[in-house]
């Protein structure tokens with residue numbers, strides 16, 4: 001494996017020209033960071049999403065697939081968000097990608113995807129990639145993302161992070177670390193062909209411990225309110241934050257932590273990037289402004 005600490009290392013090139021990477025979800029939490037990381041490493045990154053990206057790409061509009069893929073060598077694959085059923089759209093996209101000659105796909109899956117519910121297509125996409133030999137692939141299965149606490153996913157409600165965990169823990173990971181791992185796979189796909197990485201943070205933390213760290217960083221006491229999972233999920237559906245069929249995904253995600261099977265720290269981030277995974281404290285210091293802006297009830 002090449003020395004992945006060496007950011008001056010030349011990317012694998014395609015003939016005489018620099019490889020072009022199509023970054024789906026290119027305006028999202030990982031995609032935007034990956035596009036920047038690829039450009040820093042000398043590749044061409046083409047961001048794609050429904051609005052605000054380099055090219056328009058809409059999973060629900062198949063006519064946007066081929067133009068986005070034109071001239072592309074590698075793809076960062078983010079499937080439709082807040083959905084459970086997407087395997088047919090992804091297979092259609094991969095057919096076109098194959099026909100247009102792409103050589104590698106890095107897929108953003110989720111931690112424990114091999115135990116995901118049948119109704120959710122996360123694992124089906126992994127299996128679909130495994131059946132295709134026209135291009136190589138790498139799979140990223142990150143833990144819960146630290147950014148959930150600093151954005152609209154798990155915002156402070158008054159002085160509390162409200163989420164069902166049964167007091168159990170999870171090795172929350174910084175989206176920057178997921179992006180750094182993805183960049184390595186896209187810069188040197190041959191070195192990561194067939195690889196599966198599960199980016200995690202360096203510690204498994206309860207949300208009460210997360211709240212303690214945030215309290216220390218922002219100088220205001222915040223706590224964890226451990227809520228009944230059904231009440232939390234029904235509330236999210238009733239408020240229109242997630243579609244009704246996504247409840248199965250939320251049950252799986254929270255149930256995994258509640259049963260004590262949350263992500264455990266591993267060395268994947270350091271193994272691939274050469275840098276240790278970001279601690280929650282460092283993440284919280286970087287994002288302190290997000291909580292400072294959230295009003296106290």
Ligand SMILES: NC(=O)c1ccc[n+]([C@@H]2O[C@H](COP(=O)([O-])OP(=O)(O)OC[C@H]3O[C@@H](n4cnc5c(N)ncnc54)[C@H](OP(=O)(O)O)[C@@H]3O)[C@@H](O)[C@H]2O)c1
Pocket residue numbers: 024025026027028029030031048049050051052057058059060078079080081108109110111141142143144145148
């Ligand atoms: N949150 C977590 O803790 C966690 C943990 C592990 C894995 N994941 C996985 O991470 C993925 C999300 O990645 P992310 O956090 O980097 O992105 P994100 O911040 O959730 O942003 C979603 C991106 O996808 C685009 N998008 C949404 N719907 C689309 C559609 N129908 N067609 C085309 N593009 C669409 C969005 O742009 P537009 O809205 O402009 O289209 C945006 O660029 C999900 O698959 C999730 O399961 C999340």
